[in-house]
Amino acid sequence: ELPESWVNLPRYHHQYIPDLVQYEKGGLSKDEKRKLILKGHKLKEIKRRYGNMQAIMLWKRRNTNFVASDPRGEGTAEIINFYQ
Known part of the structure; x- marks a missing residue:
């Protein structure tokens, strides 16, 4: 999976x-919520979104790089190649 799929996941x-x-909405499945409640956890769906992840994946075998920035936060993910 590419970093974009990681940073876009709902948070808990x-x-x-x-x-x-x-x-966050979609952060836990119905089954996950049920199991957590059965173990005594208190759950609360929050309305705000939180996250500010920047991800970089280096795929050496294919000499390829991927970057992604969390749409919920600020910033950008970037690779600067110092060896060119």
Whole structure:
């Protein structure tokens, strides 16, 4: 899979205090939510989006590079080749 697919995934976050699993819409499947609740976790779907990931993948065998920037955050992913 390419980095763009990683950075676009919905996020979830477990906080110890308060003991709460927060997740973006689509961040957990119905089955995952059911299993977490059965284990005693408290869940909360959050309305805001969070994330600010920049990803770089170097594929040496094919001499190819891929970059991706999280659309929820700021910034850009970029590769600068110092060896040309």
